[in-house]
Amino acid sequence: MGIGMYRTRCLGRGSLVPDSEPQKIIDAAKFALRNVAVLELKAPFWRYIPTPLWTRYVRNMNYFIEVCMKYIDAATERLKKKKSTNEEDHSLVERILATETNPKVAYILALDLILVGIDTISMAVCSILYQLATRQEEQEKVYQELLKILPDPNTPLTTSHLDQAIYTKAFIREVFRMYSTVIGNGRTLQNDTTICGYKVPKGVTIDNLLINLMTVQVVFPTVVTGNMKEYVNDANIFKPSRWLKAASDQKLHPFASLPYGYGARMCLGRRFADLEMQVLLAKLIRSYKLEYHHQPLKYKVTFMYAPDGELRFKCTKR
Numbered sequence: 001m002g003i004g005m006y007r008t009r010c011l012g013r014g015s016l017v018p019d020s021e022p023q024k025i026i027d028a029a030k031f032a033l034r035n036v037a038v039l040e041l042k043a044p045f046w047r048y049i050p051t052p053l054w055t056r057y058v059r060n061m062n063y064f065i066e067v068c069m070k071y072i073d074a075a076t077e078r079l080k081k082k083k084s085t086n087e088e089d090h091s092l093v094e095r096i097l098a099t100e101t102n103p104k105v106a107y108i109l110a111l112d113l114i115l116v117g118i119d120t121i122s123m124a125v126c127s128i129l130y131q132l133a134t135r136q137e138e139q140e141k142v143y144q145e146l147l148k149i150l151p152d153p154n155t156p157l158t159t160s161h162l163d164q165a166i167y168t169k170a171f172i173r174e175v176f177r178m179y180s181t182v183i184g185n186g187r188t189l190q191n192d193t194t195i196c197g198y199k200v201p202k203g204v205t206i207d208n209l210l211i212n213l214m215t216v217q218v219v220f221p222t223v224v225t226g227n228m229k230e231y232v233n234d235a236n237i238f239k240p241s242r243w244l245k246a247a248s249d250q251k252l253h254p255f256a257s258l259p260y261g262y263g264a265r266m267c268l269g270r271r272f273a274d275l276e277m278q279v280l281l282a283k284l285i286r287s288y289k290l291e292y293h294h295q296p297l298k299y300k301v302t303f304m305y306a307p308d309g310e311l312r313f314k315c316t317k318r
């Protein structure tokens, strides 16, 4: 579905009918993610009166849950009938349903994956393709690598091909360093803490007239730290090669760029996302040259950080 979303944005509308169920799931997930920050980070009047945004948000989530449950139920039924216990024969949702014994938890996990797995990956792909299309020299390096790995473009792609796509992966990492799709991570502290001289109270709440109004969060702004010269050599230069082993002597703080977060709550779908992006690039750039000949696009934060505008690429068969 992540791929479906980016397809509608940059490979022409019409690949998904607007009121088709997949498109509606995409729209609902997008609405949920893009408005959660408004509800959570601004004064939460919705806790006391049902504001129009809150009412719409709840209606949207109800729709999302109703439709997704249909597919999750279908996956549960399929699973019951499947004879094979081999994980490789199961879809991602089926694997979760198979390993989680509490059906309620399994439903929530599967719903979560669908909810956060759409806008994130599609916006990341938009950003990566835009960078490839506007950096022809870099695209050529990615292409030359893929040409070597896949002399025949019709060869079915395997993990061993992707293992060799070192520069392609470095390119993706560099896009994330300079233009992290998720701009930062928030944490609520469990104890009062002093950070760089600032006293940060432990999470929970700041009490005021409207009791328990706000939660204090420490935010790690990875899009900022990834671009700081204090942590990264030549921080303002787009240089995928910095991620290669040969460049390990260069300054690159291990915490400067954390596009998938860090620790126990880091992104659950990161391997899935990485794989999806690598497969897409391997297939697309091996067979097509991508160009962009329009006004440069500015990056904008919606909930994600991505180029703002239509991605009108020229694709030429190699």
Ligand code: HEM
Residues within 6 Å of the ligand: 002, 112, 113, 114, 116, 117, 118, 120, 121, 124, 181, 182, 184, 185, 186, 258, 259, 260, 261, 262, 263, 264, 265, 266, 267, 268, 269, 270, 272, 273
């Ligand atoms: C390029 C695409 C993606 C990016 C950049 C991304 C980034 C992130 C980030 C920054 C977090 C917060 C981590 C933290 O607080 O330490 C997160 C959480 C999460 N992501 Fe992703 N994500 C992506 C794709 C996906 C996909 C495809 C899925 C599901 C298939 C997914 C599932 C999740 C889940 C379930 C969490 C919550 C984990 C938790 O709270 O324990 N993500 N993601």
